[in-house]
Amino acid sequence: GAVVSQHPSRVICKSGTSVKIECRSLDFQATTMFWYRQFPKQSLMLMATSNEGSKATYEQGVEKDKFLINHASLTLSTLTVTSAHPEDSSFYICSGVGRATDTQYFGPGTRLTVL
Amino acid sequence: AQSVTQLGSHVSVSEGALVLLRCNYSSSVPPYLFWYVQYPNQGLQLLLKYTSAATLVKGINGFEAEFKKSETSFHLTKPSAHMSDAAEYFCAVTTGGGNKLTFGTGTQLKVEL
Numbered sequence: 001g002a003v004v005s006q007h008p009s010r011v012i013c014k015s016g017t018s019v020k021i022e023c024r025s026l027d028f029q030a031t032t033m034f035w036y037r038q039f040p041k042q043s044l045m046l047m048a049t050s051n052e053g054s055k056a057t058y059e060q061g062v063e064k065d066k067f068l069i070n071h072a073s074l075t076l077s078t079l080t081v082t083s084a085h086p087e088d089s090s091f092y093i094c095s096g097v098g099r100a101t102d103t104q105y106f107g108p109g110t111r112l113t114v115l
Numbered sequence: 116a117q118s119v120t121q122l123g124s125h126v127s128v129s130e131g132a133l134v135l136l137r138c139n140y141s142s143s144v145p146p147y148l149f150w151y152v153q154y155p156n157q158g159l160q161l162l163l164k165y166t167s168a169a170t171l172v173k174g175i176n177g178f179e180a181e182f183k184k185s186e187t188s189f190h191l192t193k194p195s196a197h198m199s200d201a202a203e204y205f206c207a208v209t210t211g212g213g214n215k216l217t218f219g220t221g222t223q224l225k226v227e228l
Contacts, residue, residue, distance in 0.1 A: 006158075034215070043205065043218045044159075093158050102147055102166055102209075104216055106159040 003027050004096050006107035013084055021079045021110045023094035029074035030096030035067075036106060038091040043064055050077055084114040117142040117208045121219035129227050133191040136222045138180075138206030141187065146208045148189040149216070150180055153203045162204075165189060176200070199224045 003026040013019050023033060032051050035043040048064075050056040050071035058064045066088075068080040077096075081088055091111050095104040122137040141147055147166045151159040163174025170182040180191045189206060206219040 004158075009155070041223075043220045046215060049215060091156075095159075103161060103164055105161065106151070108158040109156070111156065 002098070002101070002103070002105040004030075004094065004107040006092075006094055006110050008110060009108060010111045010113075012113045012115065015085055016083055018080055018082045018111060019084055021081075021092055021094075021112075023077045023079070023096070023107050025075045025096040025098070026100075028096070028098040028105075031074065031099050032076040032097045033071055034095045034097075035069060035077075035079050036093045036095070038093060038109075040091075044093060047079075058112070066084070080109050081112065084112070086114045088112065089114045117146065117207050117210060117217045119217055119219035121204075121206050121222050123222055124220065125223045125225065126155050127225040128196045128228060131195050134178075134191070134196045134200065134224065135222065136191040136204050136206075138189045138219060139187050139190060140206075140208045142208055142210060144210050146210060148180075148182060149207045149209075150174065150178070150189075150191050151205045151207060153205065153221075155202075159205065161175055162191070167224065196224075196226045198226050198228075200224060 005024045007022045035047045038044050047062045048056045048058045056069035071077040093109045095106045118141045122140045147162045149164040151158050163172045165172050165182045173179045178193045204222045207216040209216045
């Protein structure tokens, strides 16, 4: 149980374009979802927290207009990287927490490469 | 405020040897503690968690960890390393369900023949 999927697993885009990443909780309802960014050989950096039906809460230094997060249902959250630039290239990982759990379950990650 | 310190960014053990990955935490309230494993280009998989029940926690793949309040530690151990254990391990702390996790910087475990 507690499976989280992400799509796509890998995406390459041109600078200036926007990219949408989906995060789905497959067998539980994720009341809260988190989005992380991970640089090579580094730890996870929390970007934002989203609760279903509410606006996301962004961590300090994360541009909310650049990283748009939507959590429209209890099983789906999306991260849209707008006007992507090469410095946005990274590994993006989402996680979900259900009502009756204290554990974050992580998706497999999305590798974004901006050319 | 909460924080996690993982001592040793790289640990190397021989196959069959004891694995010990260190984690110390700081938290102003009783913590929930987690160990996650990450294989290359993959997300994080939960190994085990401590949430104020038994202090010795057993997880998947033969791993276990002991919560020691007096030492503010939550070290991860495995009696006998396998080649398949080679991965990045992250310790994390939170103060409650649905709250933000604070991760350590990770420990890369290498298992040698």
